[in-house]
Amino acid sequence: MEELFIGGHTACQGCAxxxxxxxxxxxxxxxxxxxxxxxxxxxxxxxxxxxxxxVPFIHGAFQNAxxxxxxxxxxxxxxxxxxxxxxxxxxxxxxxxxxxxALSGLLERGHKVIYVLYxxxxxxxxxxxxxxxxxxxxxxxxxxxxxxxxxxxxxxxVGSHGDVYSATANPAFLRDLEKKVKKAxxxxxxxxxxxxxxCPTGWRFDPSLTIEIAKLATETLxxxxxxxxxxxxxxxxxxxxxxxxxxxxxxxxxxxxxDPEKIKILEKEVKEFYDWLLANDGKRVFPF
Numbered sequence: 696m697e698e699l700f701i702g703g704h705t706a707c708q709g710c711a712x713x714x715x716x717x718x719x720x721x722x723x724x725x726x727x728x729x730x731x732x733x734x735x736x737x738x739x740x741x742x743x744x745x746x747x748x749x750v751p752f753i754h755g756a757f758q759n760a761x762x763x764x765x766x767x768x769x770x771x772x773x774x775x776x777x778x779x780x781x782x783x784x785x786x787x788x789x790x791x792x793x794x795x796x797a798l799s800g801l802l803e804r805g806h807k808v809i810y811v812l813y814x815x816x817x818x819x820x821x822x823x824x825x826x827x828x829x830x831x832x833x834x835x836x837x838x839x840x841x842x843x844x845x846x847x848x849x850x851x852x853v854g855s856h857g858d859v860y861s862a863t864a865n866p867a868f869l870r871d872l873e874k875k876v877k878k879a880x881x882x883x884x885x886x887x888x889x890x891x892x893x894c895p896t897g898w899r900f901d902p903s904l905t906i907e908i909a910k911l912a913t914e915t916l917x918x919x920x921x922x923x924x925x926x927x928x929x930x931x932x933x934x935x936x937x938x939x940x941x942x943x944x945x946x947x948x949x950x951x952x953x954d955p956e957k958i959k960i961l962e963k964e965v966k967e968f969y970d971w972l973l974a975n976d977g978k979r980v981f982p983f
Contacts (some may be wrong), residue, residue, distance in 0.1 A: 696721040697749075704747040706739040709895040709902025711909065712813045713740075713747075714866045716784060719811055719888075722876040725750060727780040728767060732760035732789035735820040736813060757789045761797035764808045780880060782809045786892075787828035788818045791847050802856040802885045809879045810887045812849070815894035823897040830917070831964070832957050834949045835897070841953070845964065853887040854923030857983035860886040862922035862931075867910035871920055871931055878922075891918050899948025911943040916969045917961075926981035930972050940965060 699720040706713050712735060720727065728751045731737045737754055740747040755763045764783045771779050790798060790812045801808055817835050818824040825835040825842050828849070832841040854861040860882040864872040872890065879886035893909050895902040912918035913932060917940060920932040940962050944950040953961075 697725065699725060699727075699749045700740070701747050701749060703745055704740045705742065706735070707894075707896050707902070709893075709900075709905040710735070710739075711866050711892040711894070711905050712736045712815070714905075715811070715813050715890050715892055718866065718869060718872060719782070719784075719876050719890075720750065722873055723780050723782060723809070723880055726778060727782055728753070730755055730760050730764045730767065730781070730783045732783070732785035732794060733757045733820075734786035734789055735815065736784055736786065738820055757793045759794065759797055760785050760789060761794055761801040761808070761810065764810070765797075765801050765804065765806045768806045768808055777807075780809060781807070782811060784811050784813060786820070787812065787814045787816060787826050788820075790814075791827045791849055798853075799856070802853060802859055802887075805858060805884050807883065808885055809876075810885070812887070812889045813892040814889060815892045815897060816846075817894070817897045819894050819897040831961060832950065832953055834951070841957070848968075850887070850889045850921070850923065853889075854926070854928075855981050856885075857981065858884050858925055860884070860922070860924050862886075862888055863918065863920050864888055864890045865909050865913050865918060865920060866890065866892070867906050868913065868920060868932060875922060875931075878924075882924075897949070899951075900946050904946060908943065908946055911938065911946070914938045915940045915943040916965045917943060919969055919972055921972055923980065926979045926983045928972070928975050928978060928980045930976045933973070934969075937969075 700716045730753045816828045824837040827847040862875045921930045
C-alpha cells in the first residue's frame with residue numbers, strides 16, 4: 696500500500712500519532728480528504744512550506760473540525776463525488792472537550808464522515824494539561840496531585856447517537872485497527888474510531904516503549920477494544936488472562952507516587968467496566 700503520510704514531520708520520538716495516521720490512510724487510500732483539528736498532529740506535520748500529507752489536508756480550529764467535515768461531505772455529495780472519503784484526525788482536546796458539540800452535530804445529522812480520535816489523554820501540544828480524556832489519578836501540569844475524575848467514555852457517548860459506527864482501537868493491535876478502519880470506510884453513515892496514542896512526553900516514559908505500553912493498555916483492561924454498530928456492542932479483542940494494572944502504570948511517570956489504595960480504586964473501575972462489556976457482548980446496548 697502507498698504511504699500517504701510521510702517523513703519530515705517533527706513529532707517527538709516515540710509519538711504514536713504518525714503510526715496511527717500511516718495505518719489509517721493505508722486502508723482509506725489516496726481518494727481521501729483529511730480535515731485536521733489544531734493539535735499535536737497538525738503542528739508536527741504542516742510546518743510551512745512543508746507537509747507530510749500526500750492527500751488534501753484542511754486545517755481547522757480546535758472546535759470545528761467536525762463542522763468542516765460536514766460541509767465538505769455535503770459539497771462532495773452535491774457534486775456527485777460520494778466515493779471520496781472525508782476523514783477527520785483530531786486529538787482528545789478537540790474531541791472530548793472543545794469540539795464535542797460539532798462532533799455531536801455531525802453524528803446527529805448522519806454525515807458519512809470517518810472521525811479518527813488519536814487519544815494521548817491530555818492537551819499535550821500546549822503543555823500537557825488535563826482533559827476529560829485524562830485517566831483518574833494521572834498527573835498533568837494542571838493536576839500535579841493526580842486527576843480526581845474518571846475518563847469520559849467517549850466511544851459509548853458516540854455510540855449512543857444511534858445510527859453510527861463507534862469503535863476503540865490500538866496501534867499495538869494493527870489487524871483489529873485495520874478491520875475497523877475498513878468497516879468505518881464502508882459504513883453508510885458517521886463512523887468514529889477512538890485510537891489510543893501513547894505520548895512519551897506527556898506520559899513520561901522511554902520513547903522505545905510506545906508499542907509495549909499501548910499493548911499493555913489493552914492487556915491490563917484499561918483500554919479495552921470493542922465496537923458499537925447501530926447500537927449493538929461487540930468486544931473485538933477478548934482478554935482472558937489480564938495482566939496486573941500495575942504493569943501498565945509503573946512504566947509511566949504520570950502515575951508515579953500512586954498509593955496502593957488508589958491503584959485498587961482504579962483496578963476496580965477498570966474491571967467493572969470490562970465485565971460490563973463482556974456481559975453485553977453481542978447485545979443491543981442502545982435502543983435505536
